[in-house]
Amino acid sequence: MSVSRHENDSEESLIEAFETTLSIRPSTTDYYDEINDISIDHTVLPDTTINDTRDLSSTVGIEELEENERISEQIPKFKTKRRYSLLPRITEFKKIGSPGLEEYYIQQKLDPKYDEILRPSLLIDEKLIKYHHTFSDFISSNPHISRESPRFQFDSEKTLVILSPYSSEHSFGRKWVTKTYLSTIFERPQRLLATCIGVASAITMYPFYYKLINSTKRSSIFSSHVRKIHGRNWPKKLFELCLESHEKLNNDELEVPQDWNTGDIYLTPKTINAIEGVIGTIETAVDALFKVTPITGTTSTTGIAETVQAPAPASGKAATATASSTSSTSSSSSTKTTTTTTTAATTATTATTSTSSNGSLSSNYNENNTTSHRRKNHNLAFVVIRPPGHHSHACLPSGFCLLNNVQIGIEYAFEKYGVTHCAILDIDLHHGDGSQDICWERAGFTGDYGQQEEDEIIDPKLNPRDDYGKRFATYPKVGYFSLHDIKSYPTELGFATKENIRNASTCIMDHDLNIWNVHLQAWNNEDEFYKHYQTKYVAILNRANQFLNNCKKQYEEENQEYLAQLAKYNKMISTKPHLSAELEKPTPPPCYKPLIIISAGFDASEYENPQMQRHGINVPTSFYSTFTQDVVKLAKLQTNGKVISFLEGGYSDGALTTGVFSHLIGLTNDDGLLWNHTWGSEQVVKELIKGCKKNWTPYKNPKTDITIWANEVIKLGRSMMPNCILPANYIYKDQSQENNREGMVRTQEIDRDGKFRVVNKMVKDIMDTKGGIGILESPKSRKDEGLNDRADGHRVTRHTRSYYKRV
Ligand SMILES: [Zn+2]
Secondary structure: OOOOOOOOOOHHHHHHHOOOOOOOOOOOOOOOOOOOOOOOOOOOOOOHHHOOOOOHHHOOOHHHHHHHHHHHHOOOOOOOOHHHHHOOOHHHHHOOOHHHHHHHHHHHHHOHHHHOOOOOOOOOOOOOHHHHHHHHHHHHHOHHHHHHOOOOOOHHHOEEEEEOHHHHHOOOOOOOOOHHHHHOOOOOOHHHHHHHHHHHHHHHHOOOOEEEEEEOOEEOOOOHHHHHHHOOHHHHHHHHHHHHHHHHHHOOOOOOOOOOOOOOOOOOOOHHHHHHHHHHHHHHHHHHHHOOOOOOOOOOOOOEEEEEOOOOOOOOOOOOEEEOOOOOEEOOOOOOOOOOHHHHHHHHHHHHOOOOOOOOHHHHHOOOOOHHHHHHOOOEEEEEOOOOOOOOEOOEOEOOEOOOHHHHHHHHHHHHHOOOEEEEEEOOOOOOHHHHHHHHHHOOOOOOOOOOHHHOOOOOOOOOOOOOOOOOOOOOEEEEEEEEOOOOOOOOOOOOOHHHHHHOOOEEEEOOEEEEEEEOOOOOOHHHHHHHHHHHHOHHHHHHHHHHHHHHHHHHHHHHHHHHHHHHHHHHHHHOHHHOOOOOOOOOOOOOOEEEEEEEOOOOEOOOOOOOOOOOOOEOOHHHHHHHHHHHHHHHHHOOOOEEEEEOOOOOHHHHHHHHHHHHHHOOOOOOOOOOHHHHOHHHHHHHHHOOOOOOOOOOOOOOHHHHHHHHHHHHHHHHOHHHOOOOOOOOOOHHHOOOOOOOOEEEEEOOOOOEEEEEHHHHHHHOHHHOOOOOOOOOOOOOOOOOOOOOOOOOOOOOOOOOOOO
16 A cells, blocks of 8 residues: 555645545535634644644643643542442332333433423434435436436445444533633534534445434343343443433532543433433344345334435435334333343344354354345444443443443344354454453453443343353353554553553453454555554454354354254154154254444544544555455455444544444445555545534535545535534523523414424424435524533543543
8 A cells, every 4th residue: 555644745745635536516405605614623633733723712722731631630539349338228229120120210201300301402404304305416416426426226236324323322511611621522413513524525425335224212221131241230220320310410510420530431311312312223223134024115113214326327316205104102021021141042042043064154043034135124324322331331331331232232132143152353552351341251250340230231140250250251252353543442551550551451352252452553655554454453353253154153163063963863763763762862053143242432543633542553445445444354254244334433533434434434345346545545534524514504615626525525514413513512401491592483283183382493404304414504693601610619520631540
């Protein structure tokens, strides 16, 4: 790879070199003058001279940084056994058994007190109406795209992008904090907007390689697949804290326990909506890959607001069909207590186990999938969810993560579809200590912050521990393979412990553990970076390959053994039928059904904020496409091409827009689609991050290829999730108190139940499809309102410098 980075490329030559795969013409939408935006920008471009889009007045000054550091040093250190302080006392718990939890939960949700508080934002565009309009406009302005782009008949050929509109419901709610403090909240709802602009970038390049849907499914935090990962107590504790946060935030009190890292973890009642949406979206993604759907008719039970976005080539018009199902709170199968180890796997998979004499794998793990079914299922999916999950241990929230999303997804895939093996490939800047810890638990050991015996939903009698604390490994078998910066959280100097450094450096492929950790290295140019990639980083792919190969081999051996025994049994039965009552029929081994999951964090990007990425260790934007393409190749070898990628970290607008763009170029079924290095250039980043500002307006007369393209990309991206177009200093506020806010033009509309409800102008603009796709009109700035430090000197933990607090 002979890509020279930054230094030799003048702005002009890059603009000239910028190529879209299809020349893109401006769409017909009206343009507005560009105006200044007060948003705080987390992206830092290497060359500050072109970084003129930043509002310097709102960045954090040295003095403030020092002040913050001084304050953070005064914060008392955590107690070492902080895990126990997170959990309700056991006696408390025992009053409420597992079925009781579900009842408790439903009861709480029905409490009229919470009805108004938990009502989702009116800005949620469930059916992606605004997006479909914008996409149609884009296509009709560019009829050559319809003519020239390849089309795909089957979903199996398209990459599914799943948005989770409820994810933006999780936002910071401490209204008393300073603006400076707010600027240090990295994990914001607006990350979704930057991600959407990254998605839109890929869609404009290859419009028909992707299918975009919203998942409006909401699933219970007490679902069995959540409780298998997190035990009984943590979901309950989290749920209660969210509900209680309403009163606490209104009283200007801290809503999370004092001994938590209060700078990273925040909650509001609406965090419940986000979590339920995340769990529902995870399920939607797994369903999209494995659900056996009828050959005719549209998917209707998965909570998918589905769209067919390919316009009919003959008419040249965008045919946009939508079908959606209502959002529902699934109570799922949480009262079901299928438990433990191999028996559960056998139950889940016996039905699909092949008894064919050749014992071939392919016939086995596709047993339930006819060719037509396979074509209807997607193979590749990218899931846009937040908060992220990979730091979350079974019973400890950490580093913005409340629940471990990927492990929940794997558990759901196992429970529902008998997926027995999964390789997690984690490319976030930070080590996914939570995901790895849960792998130790799956291998039969006690997790560092894992479930205690009384916390577990499995019966320890069925799978007791030996004298050294190990028991049989349980299904699904999960391998964890991570590439990360060993200097960053959780092993940041000053916070690092012997244990967490060891954890983030563990390499083992035995004792039911399949864990491989590789540390990122510094680089000066892309040649050097790709030398690291080819010699060191590729180890995580090789080890994942080894893990899946071993599992496949083991299955094959067990299956051969089974088939031999079965043949023997059948022979005995036919020759000596009188013995049939005494002979035990051999049981088939658990079916081999593998999956690859990517923990897709983009905070290792060259465009991440240095406050997040403090050690100068990063990856070029092209890495995301190269690596992803290699994962897809691995999946074709190992998992019938099945890969689900979940959004983890990535906090600056620049890192997210370009990282997601590059990742999605790699996440197609087509290894001929190559990433063009000019797509990750500073000029492109500079344009895309403008689109992440609340008050963005398109260029009136875009002249260069980049600005014409960026106009279209940003319009598309912003249309995907209007509910995350928020000011960077957005703070959650109780809706019932919002009604009389200044600057909110309110009208009344009749809702489905025939009642009047108040709708603000912003919502009306989105919902009024006849009004075209005009930009959202913003309420007046809430500048500095309620953001001052409290007079009583009560200050909350700040994490400006020490992004994560000592555990
Ligand atoms: Zn991270």
